[in-house]
Amino acid sequence: METVHLKINNIPVEVPQGYTILQAAKAANIEIPTLCYLKDINCIGACRVCMVEAQKDGRPLRGLLAACVYPAEEGLEVFTNTPAVIKSRKTTLELLLSNHNKKCLSCTRNQHCELQKLAAEYGVDEDRFPSEEPIYEIDDLSPYIVRDNNKCINCMRCVAACKNV
Amino acid sequence: MGALTEKSQEDKVWEAIADPTKQVLFFTAPSIKATLGEAFDMPIGTNVEGKMAAAIKRLGANVKAFNMDFTADLTIIEEANELVQRIKNGGTLPMFTSCCPGWVKFVEHYYPEFLPNLSTCKSPQAMFGAVLKGYYCQKNGIDPKDVFVVSVIPCTAKKFEATRPQLRSDENYDDVDVALTTRELARMIKRAAINFTDLPEEDFDAPFNKATGGGIIFGATGGVLEAALRTAARLLDGDFKKIDFEEVRGPEAVREVTYEVAGVKINVAVTSGLGNARMLLEKIKKGEANYQMVEIMACPGGCINGGGQPTRSDSVSNYVDYKALRSKALYDLDKNSELRVCEESPIIKMVYDEFFETPGAEKAHHYLHTSYVARSKYYT
Ligand code: SF4
Numbered sequence: 001m002e003t004v005h006l007k008i009n010n011i012p013v014e015v016p017q018g019y020t021i022l023q024a025a026k027a028a029n030i031e032i033p034t035l036c037y038l039k040d041i042n043c044i045g046a047c048r049v050c051m052v053e054a055q056k057d058g059r060p061l062r063g064l065l066a067a068c069v070y071p072a073e074e075g076l077e078v079f080t081n082t083p084a085v086i087k088s089r090k091t092t093l094e095l096l097l098s099n100h101n102k103k104c105l106s107c108t109r110n111q112h113c114e115l116q117k118l119a120a121e122y123g124v125d126e127d128r129f130p131s132e133e134p135i136y137e138i139d140d141l142s143p144y145i146v147r148d149n150n151k152c153i154n155c156m157r158c159v160a161a162c163k164n165v
Numbered sequence: 166m167g168a169l170t171e172k173s174q175e176d177k178v179w180e181a182i183a184d185p186t187k188q189v190l191f192f193t194a195p196s197i198k199a200t201l202g203e204a205f206d207m208p209i210g211t212n213v214e215g216k217m218a219a220a221i222k223r224l225g226a227n228v229k230a231f232n233m234d235f236t237a238d239l240t241i242i243e244e245a246n247e248l249v250q251r252i253k254n255g256g257t258l259p260m261f262t263s264c265c266p267g268w269v270k271f272v273e274h275y276y277p278e279f280l281p282n283l284s285t286c287k288s289p290q291a292m293f294g295a296v297l298k299g300y301y302c303q304k305n306g307i308d309p310k311d312v313f314v315v316s317v318i319p320c321t322a323k324k325f326e327a328t329r330p331q332l333r334s335d336e337n338y339d340d341v342d343v344a345l346t347t348r349e350l351a352r353m354i355k356r357a358a359i360n361f362t363d364l365p366e367e368d369f370d371a372p373f374n375k376a377t378g379g380g381i382i383f384g385a386t387g388g389v390l391e392a393a394l395r396t397a398a399r400l401l402d403g404d405f406k407k408i409d410f411e412e413v414r415g416p417e418a419v420r421e422v423t424y425e426v427a428g429v430k431i432n433v434a435v436t437s438g439l440g441n442a443r444m445l446l447e448k449i450k451k452g453e454a455n456y457q458m459v460e461i462m463a464c465p466g467g468c469i470n471g472g473g474q475p476t477r478s479d480s481v482s483n484y485v486d487y488k489a490l491r492s493k494a495l496y497d498l499d500k501n502s503e504l505r506v507c508e509e510s511p512i513i514k515m516v517y518d519e520f521f522e523t524p525g526a527e528k529a530h531h532y533l534h535t536s537y538v539a540r541s542k543y544y545t
Pocket residue numbers: 264265266267268319320321322323462463464467468469470471472
């Protein structure tokens with residue numbers, strides 16, 4: 001099996017070719033937060049929460065990389081917790097929350113919600129980008145399932161689950 | 166993120182519990198004992214059967230907690246009998262399992278040409294409804310209108326199933342009044358301020374309190390087929406000894422095995438997930454496979470991974486093999502069961518002796534079998 005060598009937070013890692021940065025980090029026991037990523041089902045780089053900084057040959061790569069889709073390359077040096085990364089994640093979360101129905105108390109996912117958890121961890125201001133109140137009509141036509149698009153963060157997981165499982 | 170949720174039916178159950186004229190009869194599907202603990206922060210794969218029975222009984226004085234593993238046994242008795250009849254009498258083969266309503270409705274929408282392949286057996290949920298509103302009410306002189314039947318099941322598909330008109334054993338009412346997901350039951354227990362983790366382990370209520378290992382493993386992919394093989398093989402060969410059909414378990418996407426019993430070759434296949442199901446159906450359609458029985462569950466891994474089970478954090482979904490841990494709880498229980506072949510259950514014997522006569526008999530047919538409808542590909 002062909003492998004590649006890279007460094008994540010200065011820790012050398014060797015992983016099979018084809019691994020993403022996220023998988024390589026996991027192999028080195030380094031956590032990178034994710035929202036849209038669902039192993040084997042949804043790897044589309046939609047939410048931008050998994051952003052990391054990287055450099056190659058001593059030169060920083062332009063912009064941040066989405067760890068869940070960016071391949072682990074030979075010689076890459078990845079940094080998962082720089083101030084730029086943290087600022088980017090925080091802003092992303094604030095943007096995600098800008099049109100999110102933030103009635104957490106009555107939400108079924110209250111206290112089991114990845115978005116809520118990350119928002120708390122990154123100290124987000126949930127009203128930094130105030131927007132109109134929820135605008136989507138709640139779809140409860142089905143007798144069994146309710147769909148509330150005001151809670152949707154466009155992670156596309158539900159679509160992927162129906163298509164890929 | 167809470168955009169897609171089940172439509173909660175807890176309030177209806179609370180109302181029934183508050184109504185002194187009603188007997189509220191709960192039963193819990195095989196997979197629930199392996200998952201409910203997670204809603205109370207217990208480790209994944211903890212078997213909480215005893216605490217679950219204790220919790221349900223504490224929801225109200227008029228509440229009983231029954232064990233749906235018993236009707237999983239009952240399903241196998243009917244289904245294994247059906248398989249043997251189909252093999253002996255040249256019936257439509259392969260026979261498909263019919264206990265997953267997600268899978269059944271998939272066939273109705275997308276592969277109606279395979280409807281005759283679906284076993285006519287009702288699912289364990291539906292059979293329990295029929296047992297309660299038929300046998301149980303008659304035996305105890307209760308008007309079926311005075312009982313309120315609540316199933317606890319792993320998915321929203323079972324909520325749909327509970328309303329299928331084809332499942333009514335009396336045209337005037339549904340056999341199952343409300344189907345609650347594991348999550349909804351957990352919420353009810355919390356709202357009743359029951360301290361779940363501190364509860365004692367209690368038995369289910371008689372008479373539907375016990376089941377065999379065959380019924381227990383229904384909750385995991387391969388379990389229905391394995392339980393059916395245990396019984397069908399003994400129908401074909403009275404001296405048959407094998408109990409563990411390990412070949413049909415496990416994580417591979419599709420498991421294909423050939424067994425030989427009393428000179429009869431039985432080719433079986435198991436899969437879960439509707440993408441895999443589609444692949445298997447196409448193979449059968451093209452004549453590339455020749456099976457006698459096929460088990461399909463809509464959810465990858467079976468009901469232990471159903472859509473109504475406790476939610477997990479991403480660090481679990483992406484990095485922990487929670488399906489294996491939950492299934493293990495069921496297979497361990499099976500391994501340690503005194504009775505492992507469905508027909509050994511004394512409750513099974515009782516309901517046939519007192520009510521259903523024999524497997525496949527007319528009365529058994531009326532209460533325990535159903536029919537299917539072809540549906541259009543598009544929701545109308
Ligand atoms: S496999 Fe899934 S859809 Fe089918 S009965 Fe089990 S939980 Fe429900």
